[in-house]
Amino acid sequence: MSGIFLSFAVNYLLQWLAGGPNEPLWLNQDAWRWMFIAMAVPAVLYGALTFTIPESPRYLVATHKIPEARKVLTRLLGQKNLEITISRIRQTLEREDRPSWRDLRKPTGGIYGIVWVGLGLSIFQQFVGINVIFYYSNVLWQAVGFSADESAIYTVITSVINVLTTLIAIALIDKIGRKPLLLIGSSGMAVTLITMAVIFGNATVNADGTPSLPGASGVIALIAANLFVVAFGMSWGPVVWVLLGEMFPNRIRAAALGLAAAGQWAANWLITVTFPGLREHLGLAYGFYGLCAVLSGLFVWRWVLETKGVSLEDMHGEILQQDKTAAG
Numbered sequence: 278m279s280g281i282f283l284s285f286a287v288n289y290l291l292q293w294l295a296g297g298p299n300e301p302l303w304l305n306q307d308a309w310r311w312m313f314i315a316m317a318v319p320a321v322l323y324g325a326l327t328f329t330i331p332e333s334p335r336y337l338v339a340t341h342k343i344p345e346a347r348k349v350l351t352r353l354l355g356q357k358n359l360e361i362t363i364s365r366i367r368q369t370l371e372r373e374d375r376p377s378w379r380d381l382r383k384p385t386g387g388i389y390g391i392v393w394v395g396l397g398l399s400i401f402q403q404f405v406g407i408n409v410i411f412y413y414s415n416v417l418w419q420a421v422g423f424s425a426d427e428s429a430i431y432t433v434i435t436s437v438i439n440v441l442t443t444l445i446a447i448a449l450i451d452k453i454g455r456k457p458l459l460l461i462g463s464s465g466m467a468v469t470l471i472t473m474a475v476i477f478g479n480a481t482v483n484a485d486g487t488p489s490l491p492g493a494s495g496v497i498a499l500i501a502a503n504l505f506v507v508a509f510g511m512s513w514g515p516v517v518w519v520l521l522g523e524m525f526p527n528r529i530r531a532a533a534l535g536l537a538a539a540g541q542w543a544a545n546w547l548i549t550v551t552f553p554g555l556r557e558h559l560g561l562a563y564g565f566y567g568l569c570a571v572l573s574g575l576f577v578w579r580w581v582l583e584t585k586g587v588s589l590e591d592m593h594g595e596i597l598q599q600d601k602t603a604a605g
Contacts, residue, residue: 284316286433287312287315287316288312288429291308291311291312291315292308292312292426292429293426293429294308295307295308295311331349331352331353332345332349333349334349334350334353334362334363334366335366335369337349338363338370339370346363347359347363350362350363381529381532381533381536389529389533390580391524391533391582392525392529392533392536394580394581394582395520395524395525395534395536395537396536396537396540397576397580398520398521398537398576398577398581399517399521399537399538399540399541399544400540400544401513401569401572401573401576402513402514402517402544403541403544403545403547403548404544404548404566404569404573405509405513405566405569405570405573406470406548406552406562406563406565406566406569407505407506407509407514408545408548408549409548409552409562409566410435410502410505410506411435411436412549412552413552413553414431414432414435415428415429415432418431418432418499423495431499434503435502435503435506438503438506438507438510439506439509439510439514440510441510442507442509442510442514443510443511443514443515445510445511446458446510446511446515449511450515450516450519450585454583454585455516455519455520455523455581455583455584455585456577456581456582456583458511458516459512459513459517459573459574459577459581460574460578461508461511461512462508462509462511462512462513462516463512463513463570463571463573463574463577464508465504465505465507465508465512466505466509466513466567466570466573467567467570467571467574469501469502469504469505469508470501470505470563470564470566470567470570471563471564471567472497472501473498473502473559473563473567474560474561474562474563474564474566474567476490476494476497476498476501476560477490477498477559477562477563478559478560478561479494479560480494513573519584520581520584521534521537523584524582524584
């Protein structure tokens, strides 16, 4: 979240220095080109720093590189109980089977219900349209009458709100639980998205096909968009990732997390590539996102288990019971 904020802040700074995103800045290159160059700097730095990351001790033990495993464990944990830790890793590896997609299938056939729940959470997280707010925020607010400079400022403000509300989620998640936060978030997102759908659906259309929100409509749309980010940032943004890390039993975790992540990126791509074609029909777009927010709440209420205070070992028994209940 802080990375998104910093990228928007840098983009605004470069735009401000040049006098606009399409104005020349340095070396007679437009500001928007320097935005891409600026984002390449942390990417290169990240790539360089990956060479300093130690290999997983678990992997080193699994590949019989015990001296290297000792070095990494000493670096991470010190000399205390070093051989005991290596012995425990060996015992765990001996008990576990190699992760496989076949782990997702129940002995009686079909996919474990919890896998579908994880996939559903990942898809709904994207189908509420959160990345439309981030990816197309400048374009969106210019379309409703704000200048390029004003749009950039509002985008930075939105990213700050996202960071702050994520901190709220961190403070609340172990107090009120994962499921209540998701239900609260779904309700807030549904209200704000439907509000935006009504506003944009009744907007005046300019000659170029872009909507215009005169008077209070533009202000209400801006407030609704930021309240949507509040609802998402304190719930579906961070909480889904927490749930995905907790809800799967050890035996299927690797494959289930991989499938959930793939579903999330596929949904992200689908929402991202379809939005430009809906720019002239923003009421329809936000209506769809609002419907997904409503469905996400119903999905959580019916299918999502609360993982607060539940150990990973106990999750397996709850999942089996859930599958039996669904089958019955």
